[in-house]
Amino acid sequence: MEMEGEVGVVISGGFNAGRVGVKCGRWNPTTEQVKVLMDLFRAGLRTPSTEQIQRISNHLSYFGKVESKNVFYWFQNHKARERHHKKRRRGSSSDEEAETEHKFVISPDCKREAKLSHRSVLSSFAKEEEQITWPERTGSRDIETLELFPLKAYDLEMEKIRCARTTTEIKEISFFDPPLELRLSFL
Amino acid sequence: MEMEGEVGVVISGGFNAGRVGVKCGRWNPTTEQVKVLMDLFRAGLRTPSTEQIQRISNHLSYFGKVESKNVFYWFQNHKARERHHKKRRRGSSSDEEAETEHKFVISPDCKREAKLSHRSVLSSFAKEEEQITWPERTGSRDIETLELFPLKAYDLEMEKIRCARTTTEIKEISFFDPPLELRLSFL
DNA sequence: GGAATATGAATGAAGG
């Protein structure tokens, strides 16, 4: 059951299904590989560095085919899903999966949960031509009224864009009506 | 185990047909949009300026809903991930670590000679083949000298970063009218 | 076997 390997080139029909591109059989970790990864995760490793990924991948390759990206994705997914599952728990904030974080000094992952949704950079990017509702993840703790003025030149530049598009949309943007044909001379 | 090979999700037919992301949570580029963006990228465009972003966005809007920030992010991500093509090929045969340690190969207590501040995490893996499906090579028209005229503050900011690593590759193609015809014969 | 679930893979979006 652990001899997975390439199951063949299965090009699914999802040509446009967003993030297509899975053309090969995906990596299926063996039990030993999963065990190692689990141990590392339980040890507190969340976002391994490049060298760590290399080492882990190297080590896991002993048990079967594996690439660095697999290790990377594994940690990303595992962390994200562990967190997502935690939301189902009730109170008890003391709940911590990696309580053995100090067992192995792998990497001092500073847990900075300061998720300040400062969209100051791209706040002016919106408003193309219709009401764009920002996909708010939180919806409550995000206060957009905090940024009262652009602080960086970047923002100033973006402001210009917004101004130009909202006021006079008759710039020399497009001379030709956009036909089906693609003429990349609009640059 | 008996994979059908075809998941039945045949969504061929125009724009984001079959697109399940109706939630509109985030932008999901259509095939045509991706094609345009990819062609531009392949043509050498790496960091479009604000005007470029505007025009590209405006052009892409014909194929579907798109905002300027989407174009901006797309180039950022694509460029960054294209760069992560570092070969993670690693000879695991001559690895003493893979044989001596089966538990933790990270660094239990003494193996840390160089501590990277866990900044580079995603720079070790790479896709097997990034060449997705773009059949039109158009003769590898890699026009690196496609960079735009860095006149804006945003470009200047980017220029500062770019200047630190590469030589000043500033060049102005035209200041009067943006000719920059990318004859991408993919029509 | 098909639905439900688990999980690898991809990428948009954002922070710094």
Added chain:
DNA sequence: CCTTCATTCATATTCC
């Protein structure tokens, strides 16, 4: 620019 988070898709596995 680099790093990380979030969301989604696709597929392997499990359950019924």
